[in-house]
Amino acid sequence: MSFAYEAGRDILKQLSLEFDHRSTALIGQNGAGKTTLVKLLKGLLRPSTGDIFIRGINTKEVTVAQLSRHVGLVFQNPNDQIFKRTVLDEVMFGPLNLKQDRHAARESAVLALQRVGLADKLEANPHDLGLSEKKLVSIASILAMNTDILILDEPTIAQDFAGKERIKEIIQSLKAEGKLVLTIIHDMDFVAENFERTVVLNQGRVLLDGSTREVFSHKELLRQACLDTPYITQLAERLGIPQTILTAREFIEWQQKNSERRETNAQHM
Amino acid sequence: MSLYVNRHSLVHSVDPITKLYYIGAAIVVPFIAPSFHAAWVCLLLSVSLLLIARVFHRAMPILGFVAFVLATVIVIQSLFHPGNATAWFHIGSIGVYQEGFWYALGICFRATNIVCAFSILVLTTKPSDLVEALVRKGLSPRIGYVLSSVFQIIPQMVATMGTITDAQRSRGMETEGNLLVRIRAFFPLLGPVVLSSLLNTKERALALQVRGFNATGEKTFLHEQQTYQYSAVLQWGLIGVVIIVVIWRILS
Numbered sequence: 001m002s003f004a005y006e007a008g009r010d011i012l013k014q015l016s017l018e019f020d021h022r023s024t025a026l027i028g029q030n031g032a033g034k035t036t037l038v039k040l041l042k043g044l045l046r047p048s049t050g051d052i053f054i055r056g057i058n059t060k061e062v063t064v065a066q067l068s069r070h071v072g073l074v075f076q077n078p079n080d081q082i083f084k085r086t087v088l089d090e091v092m093f094g095p096l097n098l099k100q101d102r103h104a105a106r107e108s109a110v111l112a113l114q115r116v117g118l119a120d121k122l123e124a125n126p127h128d129l130g131l132s133e134k135k136l137v138s139i140a141s142i143l144a145m146n147t148d149i150l151i152l153d154e155p156t157i158a159q160d161f162a163g164k165e166r167i168k169e170i171i172q173s174l175k176a177e178g179k180l181v182l183t184i185i186h187d188m189d190f191v192a193e194n195f196e197r198t199v200v201l202n203q204g205r206v207l208l209d210g211s212t213r214e215v216f217s218h219k220e221l222l223r224q225a226c227l228d229t230p231y232i233t234q235l236a237e238r239l240g241i242p243q244t245i246l247t248a249r250e251f252i253e254w255q256q257k258n259s260e261r262r263e264t265n266a267q268h269m
Numbered sequence: 270m271s272l273y274v275n276r277h278s279l280v281h282s283v284d285p286i287t288k289l290y291y292i293g294a295a296i297v298v299p300f301i302a303p304s305f306h307a308a309w310v311c312l313l314l315s316v317s318l319l320l321i322a323r324v325f326h327r328a329m330p331i332l333g334f335v336a337f338v339l340a341t342v343i344v345i346q347s348l349f350h351p352g353n354a355t356a357w358f359h360i361g362s363i364g365v366y367q368e369g370f371w372y373a374l375g376i377c378f379r380a381t382n383i384v385c386a387f388s389i390l391v392l393t394t395k396p397s398d399l400v401e402a403l404v405r406k407g408l409s410p411r412i413g414y415v416l417s418s419v420f421q422i423i424p425q426m427v428a429t430m431g432t433i434t435d436a437q438r439s440r441g442m443e444t445e446g447n448l449l450v451r452i453r454a455f456f457p458l459l460g461p462v463v464l465s466s467l468l469n470t471k472e473r474a475l476a477l478q479v480r481g482f483n484a485t486g487e488k489t490f491l492h493e494q495q496t497y498q499y500s501a502v503l504q505w506g507l508i509g510v511v512i513i514v515v516i517w518r519i520l521s
Binding site for chain 2: 039042044061063064065068069071072075077079081082083093094097098127141145168
């Protein structure tokens with residue numbers, strides 16, 4: 001599949017990708033084509049050549065609204081999305097479009113707002129909330145639509161620690177429900193902790209695609225794409241730990257195992 | 270983003286103020302001059318200027334729209350002008366008259382000429398250059414800012430409209446399909462578009478104040494003044510033409 005905004009200038013160049021149930025992070029420097037790819041998956045753009053199939057549906061043959069039953073997209077900037085006067089109405093908008101009756105829509109909305117921790121703000125005007133809460137509202141409004149595929153564009157932007165933990169929980173629970181979570185993200189630590197698969201885009205092509213651990217072991221290739229590895233991975237590498245460490249927990253476990261080994265070695269001597 | 274077409278031509282190198290003089294003359298002369306010929310001569314001049322600037326094809330959509338309106342003027346005047354006397358031919362019992370036709374044609378030439386004159390300004394001058402030229406001439410920078418933000422805000426609102434539409438389509442709102450579906454989708458989107466424009470305006474006002482927009486004292490300009498060596502000659506020439514036409518009208 002290729003895509004160009006202007007004829008002759010391909011933004012995405014002959015991509016061939018398949019997404020499965022594994023939660024997947026899309027990374028790459030600005031302008032690599034991440035947002036364009038996501039818009040294509042959502043049907044907002046249609047490929048110039050080739051086709052995209054979502055659960056067997058060709059995105060060229062349905063409207064974006066019809067596709068929204070299967071794919072949910074949380075926009076990077078919540079202000080682009082929020083347009084109702086109360087948080088509850090905002091989150092109910094999607095389910096109502098999916099032809100749920102008011103009662104069921106309200107239920108889905110309240111449930112989604114509980115998941116993002118905003119159940120106490122049902123009647124608040126979303127425009128009075130801060131940026132991080134607005135972002136959570138926009139996530140809830142997609143969660144309420146209960147799609148099988150959920151795409152998050154920069155979910156951790158403007159989130160403090162608590163917000164990030166909340167989003168982490170949501171992603172984990174979606175994974176547990178067997179849903180595909182796809183995200184565009186620049187926060188490598190967040191990628192390492194939460195995503196099984198990572199796809200690296202560079203100048204409209206797939207540079208790397210594999211399990212997150214494998215991708216982060218290709219330090220040189222990542223550097224070519226102007227990307228860093230997670231801090232803990234860098235630390236482990238500088239300490240000379242041979243394997244690719246992805247999280248603080250892994251790091252501690254390795255250290256403990258290592259010191260145990262050293263102790264047993266010392267006892268043997 | 271504007272209608273401005275970046276080219277190098279004689280017309281492009283003329284300063285914005287002289288083009289404003291030209292618009293003034295293009296409005297006044299054909300209406301005051303007591304001759305039908307003045308109308309088409311002026312029109313010919315304006316069209317030639319558009320051709321010299323190589324932007325005539327960009328003026329076509331505007332002219333096409335105006336032509337549609339003017340065609341109705343020709344039809345109505347040819348049929349119902351009060352001075353109608355000499356019939357060209359009859360369609361059934363309705364006569365098509367020469368007097369009305371020529372009268373309408375005069376109106377068409379004059380109106381098209383005004384549109385062309387404005388097109389010359391809009392298509393060959395960057396909006397910011399125009400505003401800057403006016404501020405140099407003594408226009409208050411505040412009004413100058415309002416003018417230039419009008420030029421900016423429309424493309425910006427179109428872009429915002431696109432993003433917001435995408436966001437709502439993503440949540441299952443049907444915006445594709447027949448006219449009724451599109452109209453129904455359009456109105457709920459107006460709220461967020463206007464709201465986000467207002468928010469942007471507020472942010473921008475703050476950003477301007479932070480950078481000393483309200484500071485008193487002499488202000489300098491970032492760009493060098495665009496000067497054209499024959500500006501004064503052209504401006505006085507245009508004023509001269511207007512005066513001559515006025516005298517001609519009084520004497521005839």
